[in-house]
Amino acid sequence: MRGSRALRATGRGLRFAVLPPLILLVFLIALWELAVTQEWVSEVTLPQPEDVVTSFADLVTSDIIWNDVWATFYETVVGFLVGAGLGIALAIPSGLSNTMRQMLRPYAISLQVTPRIAIAPIVIAWFGFGYTSKIVIAAIIAFFPVYVNTLTGMITVDEDEREMFRSLGASRAQTFTHLMLPSSLPVMFAGLKTAIGLALIGAVVGEFISAQAGLGLLIQQFSYQLAVADAFAVLLILTLMGLLLYGLMEFLERITVFWLHDSRLVAKSRRRAARYGDRLAATGGPRGAGGKQRGEPPALEGREGTRVYSARREE
Amino acid sequence: MHDHGPAPAEPGGGAAATVTDSRRPGPASAEHGPIIVSGVTKEFEGGVVALDDVSFAAAPGEFVSIVGPSGCGKSTMLRLIAGLIPRSAGTIAVNGREVTKPRQDVALMFQRPTLLPWKTALQNAALPRELQGGVDRATEREAYDLLNLLGLEGFEHTYPRHLSGGMQQRVALARLLMVGVDVLLLDEPFAAVDQITRERLNVELLDVYERTRATAVLVTHNITEAVLLADRVIVMTPRPGRIAETLRVPFGRPRAPELAKEREFQELIFSARERLEHGDHGEDGR
Numbered sequence: 001m002r003g004s005r006a007l008r009a010t011g012r013g014l015r016f017a018v019l020p021p022l023i024l025l026v027f028l029i030a031l032w033e034l035a036v037t038q039e040w041v042s043e044v045t046l047p048q049p050e051d052v053v054t055s056f057a058d059l060v061t062s063d064i065i066w067n068d069v070w071a072t073f074y075e076t077v078v079g080f081l082v083g084a085g086l087g088i089a090l091a092i093p094s095g096l097s098n099t100m101r102q103m104l105r106p107y108a109i110s111l112q113v114t115p116r117i118a119i120a121p122i123v124i125a126w127f128g129f130g131y132t133s134k135i136v137i138a139a140i141i142a143f144f145p146v147y148v149n150t151l152t153g154m155i156t157v158d159e160d161e162r163e164m165f166r167s168l169g170a171s172r173a174q175t176f177t178h179l180m181l182p183s184s185l186p187v188m189f190a191g192l193k194t195a196i197g198l199a200l201i202g203a204v205v206g207e208f209i210s211a212q213a214g215l216g217l218l219i220q221q222f223s224y225q226l227a228v229a230d231a232f233a234v235l236l237i238l239t240l241m242g243l244l245l246y247g248l249m250e251f252l253e254r255i256t257v258f259w260l261h262d263s264r265l266v267a268k269s270r271r272r273a274a275r276y277g278d279r280l281a282a283t284g285g286p287r288g289a290g291g292k293q294r295g296e297p298p299a300l301e302g303r304e305g306t307r308v309y310s311a312r313r314e315e
Numbered sequence: 316m317h318d319h320g321p322a323p324a325e326p327g328g329g330a331a332a333t334v335t336d337s338r339r340p341g342p343a344s345a346e347h348g349p350i351i352v353s354g355v356t357k358e359f360e361g362g363v364v365a366l367d368d369v370s371f372a373a374a375p376g377e378f379v380s381i382v383g384p385s386g387c388g389k390s391t392m393l394r395l396i397a398g399l400i401p402r403s404a405g406t407i408a409v410n411g412r413e414v415t416k417p418r419q420d421v422a423l424m425f426q427r428p429t430l431l432p433w434k435t436a437l438q439n440a441a442l443p444r445e446l447q448g449g450v451d452r453a454t455e456r457e458a459y460d461l462l463n464l465l466g467l468e469g470f471e472h473t474y475p476r477h478l479s480g481g482m483q484q485r486v487a488l489a490r491l492l493m494v495g496v497d498v499l500l501l502d503e504p505f506a507a508v509d510q511i512t513r514e515r516l517n518v519e520l521l522d523v524y525e526r527t528r529a530t531a532v533l534v535t536h537n538i539t540e541a542v543l544l545a546d547r548v549i550v551m552t553p554r555p556g557r558i559a560e561t562l563r564v565p566f567g568r569p570r571a572p573e574l575a576k577e578r579e580f581q582e583l584i585f586s587a588r589e590r591l592e593h594g595d596h597g598e599d600g601r
Contacts, residue, residue, distance in 0.1 A: 160429045167397055167423040170446045182433050259432040265474045272472040
């Protein structure tokens with residue numbers, strides 16, 4: 001019963017999330033169609049929607065495209081992993097140590113204000129025409145948002161919670177693993193979501209400059225040949241790839257930062273309750289599998305509680 | 316003194332065992348938990364004197380309330396006792412040892428619940444033990460029973476986001492008790508919840524204190540709350556924070572909230588208020 005309610009809620013959410021953008025899409029395509037048929041725009045500049053669809057269908061059914069799709073996907077994902085990994089790896093010591101933060105600060109800012117794409121030709125010169133150069137470019141531009149967001153998350157931990165940890169005598173390592181790291185996850189994920197899109201940009205720009213394979217190379221070739229419909233079809237593939245990657249990050253975020261998502265919280269609560277009940281049953285606890293039997297007199301429970309929590313713990 | 320408190324028989328245990336005995340085994344147990352504050356001054360950077368030459372003592376098992384208007388340094392006093400901030404002058408000793416840094420034998424409760432959103436009520440309550448080296452099944456059970464005792468039955472596995480403000484503060488209280496110490500420092504623990512919830516939580520705090528008989532220091536600006544819970548009420552004046560008067564609360568224990576309706580109680584509150592308003596010139600009228 002609960003499941004079906006959840007399903008219905010999801011259905012409602014889906015309809016709400018899908019329907020309005022779909023209406024807009026139909027409207028935009030109609031406008032596009034009209035612009036071409038009424039010759040407001042030349043067909044050489046802007047192909048008809050159905051031409052793009054045909055090109056798209058031809059491309060995805062041909063064998064050659066998948067090599068390019070794979071190249072761009074691979075460069076983006078590996079570049080993202082390297083950039084984000086470095087971002088997190090440097091943000092953690094920066095969040096823990098003021099000296100480290102001050103040391104890296106001017107470089108982080110310089111890297112941010114430099115149009116990082118400008119480094120792409122140099123990277124190609126260093127690393128050649130293969131995958132490596134694109135991975136490096138993608139990593140360089142994906143690094144910054146992850147670094148900054150993770151650092152922000154770590155240094156904006158609630159002051160009361162820090163004080164609570166101190167009063168409990170938590171060590172630095174414990175404060176880091178039990179408080180700072182989980183606290184910074186929501187902001188870190190915002191950075192990761194930005195970074196995955198930037199990594200795709202980096203890979204495509206790298207391919208523009210020089211590449212042996214990839215969707216960026218393909219879109220460039222089609223444009224030179226004035227095969228505009230094909231170029232648009234490749235663009236569509238890139239959009240879908242971007243959406244897929246972004247969706248993957250959203251999915252990971254929902255799993256990792258579960259405490260910001262009500263439905264996940266409810267499900268987790270229920271699972272934990274069930275597991276705890278099983279554990280009580282296994283150890284023969286007086287309360288049994290339900291974990292919450294109502295028959296017990298509260299007075300006894302209270303007294304029992306007193307005995308339990310008042311047992312002095314020797315240091 | 317606390318040997319005359321309520322002595323519920325341990326279920327299945329020695330009939331004569333008092334609560335005090337069960338929490339402090341050993342012959343020297345009665346010596347645990349005194350707080351001695353003498354000549355403490357706290358000056359913050361920038362020259363603000365929060366506390367000026369404050370001295371008081373709390374006997375083992377005594378409940379002391381500190382009341383005063385905002386800005387009288389009462390929260391600062393607690394943070395000093397907890398060892399969270401350094402003092403400018405004077406000495407503070409807890410359990411016979413000088414306070415120099417946060418200690419494991421002192422537990423502090425904050426105005427806000429400060430629960431970790433990624434942990435269930437049960438996990439939050441068990442946090443002190445987790446930080447002390449891991450949660451075993453017995454600890455889990457303790458936390459479970461405590462949450463039940465504090466009226467959170469059925470919410471043990473709920474995350475803070477889905478708990479009301481009052482419930483969150485109950486979890487924080489359970490976490491405080493899980494520290495399992497002799498000294499409880501309470502910094503306006505229920506300031507963030509509504510009046511009715513606050514009164515109910517005070518009754519629960521009273522109940523918990525009367526069972527455990529830890530030494531407790533409560534900071535509040537609510538005089539009724541201060542008198543209802545405490546054996547002694549310290550009235551402070553602001554800027555710089557000084558002790559204006561110490562009132563002895565003559566009522567025995569266990570206490571019930573109905574006590575607040577009695578005439579003697581009302582008179583005590585009246586004189587405390589009188590004293591507060593007298594020394595209140597420094598209040599900035601916010």
